[in-house]
Structure formats: structure tokens, C-alpha cells
Amino acid sequence: xxYREAGDFxxxxxxxxxxxxxxxxxxxxxxxxxxxFGIIPFIINDYWANALLLPFLIYAIAAIGLxxxxxxxxxxxxxxxxxxxxGAYACYKLMTAFPDxxxxxxxxxxxxxxxxVGVLFGLPSLRIKGFYLAVATLAAQFFLVWLFNRxxxxxxxxxxxxxxxxxxxxxxxxxxxxNAPAWATYLxxxxxxxxxxxxxxxxxxxxxxxxxxxIRDMDIAAEIIGVNPLKAKLTAFAVSSFFVGxxxxxxxxxxxxxxxxxxxxxxxxxxxxxxxxxxxGLGSIFGSFAGAxxxxxxxxxxxxxxxxxxxxxxxxxxxxxLVIVGALIITFLILxxxxxxxxxxxxxxxxxxxxxxx
Amino acid sequence: MLDNSEGYVTEDGRKxxxxxxxxxxxxxxxxxxxxxxxxxxDIREGEIRAIIGPNGAGxxxxxxxxxGFYVPQEGEVWFHGSKRPQMRPFEVAQQGIARTFQNIALxxxxxxxxxxxxxxxxxxxxxxxxxxxxxxxxxxxxxxxxEAVEKIIDFLEIQHIRKTPVSRLPYGLKKRVExxxxxxxxxxxxxxxxxxxxxxxxxKEDMSRFILDVNDEFGTTIALIEHDMGVVMxxxxxxxxxxxxxxxxxxxxxxxxxxxxxxxxxxGVSHD
Numbered sequence: 001x002x003y004r005e006a007g008d009f010x011x012x013x014x015x016x017x018x019x020x021x022x023x024x025x026x027x028x029x030x031x032x033x034x035x036x037f038g039i040i041p042f043i044i045n046d047y048w049a050n051a052l053l054l055p056f057l058i059y060a061i062a063a064i065g066l067x068x069x070x071x072x073x074x075x076x077x078x079x080x081x082x083x084x085x086x087g088a089y090a091c092y093k094l095m096t097a098f099p100d101x102x103x104x105x106x107x108x109x110x111x112x113x114x115x116x117v118g119v120l121f122g123l124p125s126l127r128i129k130g131f132y133l134a135v136a137t138l139a140a141q142f143f144l145v146w147l148f149n150r151x152x153x154x155x156x157x158x159x160x161x162x163x164x165x166x167x168x169x170x171x172x173x174x175x176x177x178x179n180a181p182a183w184a185t186y187l188x189x190x191x192x193x194x195x196x197x198x199x200x201x202x203x204x205x206x207x208x209x210x211x212x213x214x215i216r217d218m219d220i221a222a223e224i225i226g227v228n229p230l231k232a233k234l235t236a237f238a239v240s241s242f243f244v245g246x247x248x249x250x251x252x253x254x255x256x257x258x259x260x261x262x263x264x265x266x267x268x269x270x271x272x273x274x275x276x277x278x279x280x281g282l283g284s285i286f287g288s289f290a291g292a293x294x295x296x297x298x299x300x301x302x303x304x305x306x307x308x309x310x311x312x313x314x315x316x317x318x319x320x321x322l323v324i325v326g327a328l329i330i331t332f333l334i335l336x337x338x339x340x341x342x343x344x345x346x347x348x349x350x351x352x353x354x355x356x357x358x
Numbered sequence: 359m360l361d362n363s364e365g366y367v368t369e370d371g372r373k374x375x376x377x378x379x380x381x382x383x384x385x386x387x388x389x390x391x392x393x394x395x396x397x398x399x400d401i402r403e404g405e406i407r408a409i410i411g412p413n414g415a416g417x418x419x420x421x422x423x424x425x426g427f428y429v430p431q432e433g434e435v436w437f438h439g440s441k442r443p444q445m446r447p448f449e450v451a452q453q454g455i456a457r458t459f460q461n462i463a464l465x466x467x468x469x470x471x472x473x474x475x476x477x478x479x480x481x482x483x484x485x486x487x488x489x490x491x492x493x494x495x496x497x498x499x500x501x502x503x504x505e506a507v508e509k510i511i512d513f514l515e516i517q518h519i520r521k522t523p524v525s526r527l528p529y530g531l532k533k534r535v536e537x538x539x540x541x542x543x544x545x546x547x548x549x550x551x552x553x554x555x556x557x558x559x560x561x562k563e564d565m566s567r568f569i570l571d572v573n574d575e576f577g578t579t580i581a582l583i584e585h586d587m588g589v590v591m592x593x594x595x596x597x598x599x600x601x602x603x604x605x606x607x608x609x610x611x612x613x614x615x616x617x618x619x620x621x622x623x624x625x626g627v628s629h630d
Contacts, residue, residue, distance in 0.1 A: 013505065013508075014497060014500075016504075017497075017501075017504070202489060202490050202491065202496070203489055206492065206500055207479065207482040207484070207489060207496075208486055208489050210468070211476070213465060213468050213472070216467065217468065218463055218464075218466075220427075220463065221459070221464070222476075223448045224425060224459075224463070225448075225451055225456070225543065226448050226480050226543070227448055228448050229448070235486060283467065
């Protein structure tokens with residue numbers, strides 16, 4: 001009733017291949033965009049920005065990036081944390097070396113540098129697949145973290161070994177550092193998320209996406225129809241790392257402000273993003289959003305319920321949180337291996353026929 | 359044997375052109391096992407060429423040599439008048455050779471439309487940045503190729519399933535989608551590895567009709583492997599017969615049918 005395709009006829013192939021072919025979806029998308037850009041910046045405060053919105057936006061970028069690699073191209077990666085670190089350190093070096101250049105440029109360049117590093121570490125994927133590739137990317141993770149810890153040039157020889165984001169602005173509005181207003185950091189991240197999501201969607205609905213999915217579904221058949229496996233896998237690594245690098249740069253510069261690489265970009269970050277992708281749904285842009293929202297929101301909700309509503313001690317809630325998140329992930333994988341995106345798809349199919357199931 | 363280089367005219371009056379692909383003294387070994395022993399044959403423009411033989415005769419290996427999966431130890435592959443250097447399968451595909459597989463090799467996670475669209479890969483010229491932008495060149499290219507793909511979809515009568523994920527389709531339709539994907543490339547040479555394996559009579563009739571129509575309508579040169587003798591004899595213009603990696607017969611279906619060696623291979627005599 002609310003949600004239907006009937007009567008929504010397409011008269012051109014262009015109209016048929018648009019991102020939201022169904023009218024209802026399209027309008028909902030415009031509403032979401034309007035709320036995100038037009039309303040939230042006016043009502044946002046520091047708590048909401050730091051506890052929910054910034055991590056959600058940044059993790060969503062990282063999840064889209066990883067989803068391109070794992071969900072679309074079928075190349076398992078456990079190096080997300082390491083690649084985020086590359087983005088963060090690249091951004092830091094650029095910020096300190098060129099203080100007058102806009103942060104937009106820095107973050108994009110940080111993504112570009114990460115893309116190059118990603119391609120380098122993606123080279124083994126031409127020879128090895130599946131678990132073995134996962135182990136190879138794991139090596140990337142540990143190597144990169146080690147590198148940023150051991151080579152003082154990366155943290156500008158600071159005594160603590162940390163990197164701290166200096167205050168930088170975009171068009172006169174402070175984006176990084178402790179004095180950045182919540183709405184500005186939020187909008188800055190939101191712009192990047194929109195940018196990444198649109199690019200990801202454009203790539204995945206077109207030729208590039210089809211070559212990635214062909215490699216994922218059956219690499220031999222892909223080769224026989226003319227897909228160059230080298231090119232397909234390396235572009236996936238490049239695009240994926242580009243997004244992950246942007247996420248890393250934002251995570252460091254805009255969200256945290258100060259980073260100690262082993263703590264922030266360790267292996268647990270790789271797993272967190274991978275869980276987001278799996279829970280959200282492999283091979284779905286929407287799934288990346290859903291997964292990021294789920295894993296960012298869940299600890300906050302549990303904390304609010306445990307500490308504020310039930311009045312339990314904070315440490316018990318913190319431990320319970322781990323248990324519950326873990327249990328939920330397992331339950332989720334058993335009940336719906338295709339993730340939240342699949343749940344959403346099923347719901348839509350049901351809604352399409354509602355209220356008459358036959 | 360037909361050996362006039364200008365081509366010939368088939369029984370039903372189609373004109374067959376010059377040699378498209380020529381296999382010269384191909385020998386393929388896997389360790390000590392000789393899969394193909396010194397085989398030569400040619401495929402002419404516009405013809406339907408069948409490769410038949412009992413199980414394990416080396417037919418699929420032959421197709422894999424043509425499509426670049428296997429590199430023969432000896433022999434040469436000539437395509438359109440020039441000797442083919444050693445190539446990866448995707449380079450062979452880019453030369454205009456498309457194929458289907460004995461066990462369907464579709465992309466299960468994608469829709470029928472996307473599967474067929476992958477066949478158009480050779481016609482996609484935009485780079486990744488243009489595609490990221492989408493508006494403009496990439497969109498125009500997508501639409502243009504979509505039109506070509508829709509023609510194939512119409513032709514093979516799979517319009518009703520174009521948005522269905524391939525994993526949900528029954529076997530017979532999957533075979534047809536695979537043919538559609540190969541056809542979408544508008545190949546110069548189409549290789550079909552047992553296009554009718556595992557089908558019932560009705561599906562076989564449909565598939566035979568499609569193969570003949572493809573040849574008729576697009577003038578596509580087709581090389582196929584098939585076990586169903588009735589189908590092979592009806593469809594093909596010339597037949598290569600293989601047994602134990604050797605070529606034991608080559609000619610029109612009638613010539614092959616009356617070849618004593620072929621009869622022996624199929625009915626079975628002791629190989630001593």
C-alpha cells in the first residue's frame with residue numbers, strides 16, 4: 001500500500017538504472033538528506049556529535065570502503081585498522097606540512113595516499129584467496145601499526161609518540177582541534193560520507209561494480225568474459241582503501257584529535273569494521289550504513305539502559321556490553337547471514353504486497 | 359573432406375566463408391597423461407562446428423585450449439589468419455571469443471540483467487573516474503549497452519526474468535542466461551560446452567532452435583560440444599570426432615556417421 005512499484009513505469013533505461021528506481025525510496029532519500037543537512041546541524045550538541053553522530057558517519061565511510069572490497073569484490077581484508085592509520089598519519093603529515101591548505105584537500109589526499117598503499121598490499125590477492133589473503137592483509141595491519149610506532153618521522157618526533165591534530169579551518173570555520181563546534185565537525189563528516197556513498201553507488205551499479213562482482217562470484221568465469229583479474233582486484237583495493245583512508249583521516253583529525261596508533265588503529269578496529277559490514281550486509285551500500293549505525297548505537301543504548309535506567313555500576317555495564325554485543329553478532333550471523341540489508345529487503349517485499357499477502 | 363579455401367555451401371543453402379580459427383597439431387599433456395594428441399582442424403566463418411566423442415576423449419580440453427585456459431605443449435592456434443601468441447583467458451575473450459561452460463558458470467549473486475551486461479565488458483570504454491561521476495559518459499555508455507543487451511534478452515525470450523537473481527532460476531533458464539551473456543559480447547566465435555547437458559526434450563528443442571537462430575540471425579560462428587547425437591547431427595555443418603585424445607573423424611555429419619572408426623569408438627571395440 002505505502003510501498004509499491006505498481007504504476008511506477010520506466011520509459012528509458014536511464015530511469016531504470018537510477019539509484020532509487022522506486023518513487024517512495026527516492027522521496028525518502030530526499031527527506032533523509034534534507035534532515036541530515038538542514039535540521040540536525042541546528043539541533044546538534046557536543047554529546048550527540050561525539051557519542052553518536054561522528055562515529056556513525058566515520059564508521060559508515062570505513063564500512064562502505066571495506067564493503068567494496070569484501071562484499072563486492074570478495075577479497076577478505078583484516079587490514080582496515082592499518083589502512084585507517086595510513087589515512088590518519090597521511091592527514092597529520094599534510095596538516096602540519098601545509099597548514100594553509102583546506103582540510104577538504106588534506107582528507108582527500110590522505111585517501112589517495114591510502115589508496116596507493118592499499119594497492120601495494122592488494123598485490124598478493126592476485127595469487128592467494130580467502131583465508132590466506134586475510135592472513136596477508138593481517139600482516140599489513142601489524143606492519144603498518146609497527147611502522148607508525150617506530151619511525152619518528154611519522155609523528156613529527158613528538159616525545160609522546162602520539163599525533164595531535166592542530167587547529168585547522170575550512171572557509172574560516174574551525175573543523176579540528178578542541179574548539180571546533182559540533183555542527184561544523186558533523187557537517188564536514190557528513191559531506192564526506194555523502195560523497196563516498198554516491199561514488200560507491202555509481203561504481204557498483206556500473207561496469208566497475210559488475211567486474212568486481214564477477215570476480216567475487218566466479219573468478220574463472222569472469223576471466224572468460226574478458227575481466228582482467230589484476231585490474232579488477234587492484235581497483236577494488238584502491239577504491240576501498242581510498243574510503244578507508246578518508247575514514248581514518250576524519251577519525252583522527254575531526255573525531256579524536258589525538259591518536260596513539262596501536263590503541264586506536266589496532267586489530268580490534270579491523271574487526272569492528274568487518275563486523276559492521278557483515279552485520280549490515282555484504283554487497284550493500286545501505287548495509288554499510290545499517291551496520292555502522294547498529295554497532296555505534298548498540299553500546300550507547302546498552303549504557304543508557306544499564307547505567308541510567310537500571311542504575312548498575314559502570315564497570316559491570318561495560319563488561320556486559322561486550323558480552324551482549326558478541327552474543328548479538330553470533331545470533332545475527334546464524335539467523336540472518338546476509339545482514340540487516342537482507343532483513344530490510346525482505347521487509348520491503350512483504351510491504352509491497354501488504355495487506356494482501358497473495 | 360572439404361578443403362576448398364573459399365568455403366562451401368551447406369545442404370540448407372547457407373554460405374560458409376573462410377577459415378576463422380585453425381588448430382595446428384595441438385598436443386596437450388597433463389604430466390604423463392596425453393589429453394590431446396596431435397590434432398588439427400579448422401573452424402570456418404558462419405558454420406556450426408561440432409566436436410564429439412566419448413567421455414574423456416579430450417573435447418573439453420580442446421575447448422579450453424581454444425579459450426586460453428590450457429596452453430598446449432605443442433601446436434599452434436591460428437585466429438583470423440595470424441598465429442595467436444600465448445594469452446590469458448581474458449585476452450582471448452577480448453579478441454572476440456566467447457564461451458559457455460558445461461557446468462554453468464554464471465555470477466550467482468547478480469541479476470540476469472547484470473550477468474548479461476558483463477558480457478558487454480569489451481564495449482565499455484569509460485574509465486573509473488567517469489564511472490564514479492556517473493552522469494555524462496558513463497550513463498550514456500550504460501544506456502547504449504543496455505539497449506544491445508535488451509535485444510539479446512528479447513531474442514532469447516528471457517525478458518520476464520531480467521531482474522531476477524540468477525541463483526533463483528531453474529537449470530534450463532540458467533543455461534539460456536549463460537548463452538545470453540556469451541552472445542552479448544557479439545563474439546566472432548562462440549564456444550558452447552555441452553549446451554544441452556541435463557535438459558529435457560523440450561528444453562533441448564528450445565536450445566537447438568536458439569543456436570540455429572543465433573547462427574542464422576547474427577551469422578555467428580559456433581563451435582559446440584554435445585553428447586546428444588541426434589542434436590549434433592541435426593545442428594552442425596561439420597563434425598570433428600575425438601577419441602582418447604586423437605582425432606578419428608572429420609567431415610559432414612553424414613560422412614562421420616558412416617566412418618567405421620567413429621562407429622567403433624561409440625559402440626566400443628577393444629583398443630589394443
